[in-house]
Amino acid sequence: MxxxxxxxxxxxxxxxxxxxxxxxxxxxxxxxxxxxxxxxxxxxxxxxxxxxxxxxxxxxxxxxxxxxxxxxxxxxxxxxxxxxxxxxxxxRGVVFQQGALFNWMTILDNVAFGPRSTGFSQSVARQKAMELLELVGLSAFAKKYPYQLSGGMQQRVGIARALANNPQxxxxxxxxxxxxxxxxxxxxxxxxxxxxxxxxxxxxxxxxxxxxxxxxxxxxxxxxxxxxxxxxxxxxxxxxxxxxxxxxxxxxxxxxxxxxxxxxxxxxxxxxxxxx
Ligand SMILES: Nc1ncnc2c1ncn2[C@@H]1O[C@H](COP(=O)(O)OP(=O)(O)O)[C@@H](O)[C@H]1O
Ligand SMILES: [Mg+2]
Incomplete structure (x- = not known):
């Protein structure tokens, strides 16, 4: 109860x-x-x-x-x-209702964006992003752009992106x-x-x-x-x-x-x- x-x-x-x-x-x-x-x-x-x-x-x-x-x-x-x-x-990692991805970036770079902006090199940021895409079951889509993904997949990317800076x-x-x-x-x-x-x-x-x-x-x-x-x-x-x-x-x-x-x-x- x-x-x-x-x-x-x-x-x-x-x-x-x-x-x-x-x-x-x-x-x-x-x-x-x-x-x-x-x-x-x-x-x-x-x-x-x-x-x-x-x-x-x-x-x-x-x-x-x-x-x-x-x-x-x-x-x-x-x-x-x-x-x-x-x-x-x-x-603090934030996930919105929808539509908060950068449409001009690949899925991988969307997720790598946070680590990049906190000072990680491109290769380390992308490696972290890849691990998170695996976690949410989207590693095969790393090179796609948001518009190529379904709504559910986009929300998964949103979750991976929110997790990318390892927020508590x-x-x-x-x-x-x-x-x-x-x-x-x-x-x-x-x-x-x-x-x-x-x-x-x-x-x-x-x-x-x-x-x-x-x-x-x-x-x-x-x-x-x-x-x-x-x-x-x-x-x-x-x-x-x-x-x-x-x-x-x-x-x-x-x-x-x-x-x-x-x-x-x-x-x-x-x-x-x-x-x-
Ligand atoms: N930037 C804003 N300017 C003016 N009014 C706003 C703004 N953001 C929210 N509001 C008003 O504040 C109230 C609460 O909004 P919101 O927090 O979005 O509610 P909820 O998410 O619970 O639906 C609503 O009446 C909304 O119209
Ligand atoms: Mg609301």
Missing amino acids: IEPIDLRQPRHGTPPKLQVEQLSKSFGSSSGSVQALAPFDLSVEAGDFLCVVGPSGCGKTTLLNIVAGFESPTSGSVYVDGKPVTGPGAD MLLMDEPFAALDQQTRELLQEEIRSIWQRTNKTILWITHSIEEALLLATHIIVMTARPGRTKASFVSPFARSSDPHVASSMEFAAAKRTIFQLLRGEAKQAQQMEEVP
């Missing part, structure tokens, strides 16, 4: 991998300002696989962009290993949302095995409750905008060795719990959209 857990404070004595403190974000425009995130706290320990679910527009991407260092918060702070985040860094943390924004169910399931298996082998810390945004339950050690459900944590859980299914875990009664009950929490928030989000 999933159990409620307080993820606002570090759970161990040491600084957590990721700490979000009183984080909020507003976007200003000529027609007024939108508060995307309300002040909230979140603590993620090394090796956690944290899935974030929440209604559309509740600030999930905004949260990920702030942790990645692409956006700055309006208030509050983000710390990685106790150090404040002030911009993007090789310690992976930040993934609905990385499989645009894929068909079968490809999605295969890639979920792959990411699970990468996580189990490397013990990386993963912040994973998804709108699929099932995906969250299959992958996460911890799940947060966010409120409608301005987003903050509505509920947080520790989840046992990702560590289960039972291949049929998703058909168990416990899994179905967990799905219902999260679905009910989300439904209330989604309704509220919808009403907000309807306000002129």
Whole structure:
């Protein structure tokens, strides 16, 4: 069963991998300002696989962009290993929903780009890239260009590229949302095995409750905008060795719990959209 857990404070004595403190974000425009995130706290320990679910527009991407260092918060702070985040860094690998590859570079050079920009020679960077392409099952496609690959393969390249600087943390924004169910399931298996082998810390945004339950050690459900944590859980299914875990009664009950929490928030989000 999933159990409620307080993820606002570090759970161990040491600084957590990721700490979000009183984080909020507003976007200003000529027609007024939108508060995307309300002040909230979140603590993620090394090796956690944290899935974030929440209604559309509740600030999930905004949260990920702030942790990645692409956006700055309006208030509050983000710390990685106790150090404040002030911009993007090789310690955090990011995978987007789709379309973030360099179309003018081969697959190999897309993956080698990170190691190249952190100072590795062309040959060492390409060797690292080749190993990662093997890891994601794409070594035969090294010389192809992104447009020659299917959506699922492009997402695999995205994962290899995010892993190329050997980051301790992976930040993934609905990385499989645009894929068909079968490809999605295969890639979920792959990411699970990468996580189990490397013990990386993963912040994973998804709108699929099932995906969250299959992958996460911890799940947060966010409120409608301005987003903050509505509920947080520790989840046992990702560590289960039972291949049929998703058909168990416990899994179905967990799905219902999260679905009910989300439904209330989604309704509220919808009403907000309807306000002129
Ligand atoms: N750069 C931006 N400028 C103005 N508003 C933005 C910007 N980015 C996001 N928003 C607004 O902030 C809210 C949260 O967006 P987002 O983080 O993308 O939500 P989610 O990923 O949960 O769907 C939305 O209302 C969105 O329109
Ligand atoms: Mg988003």
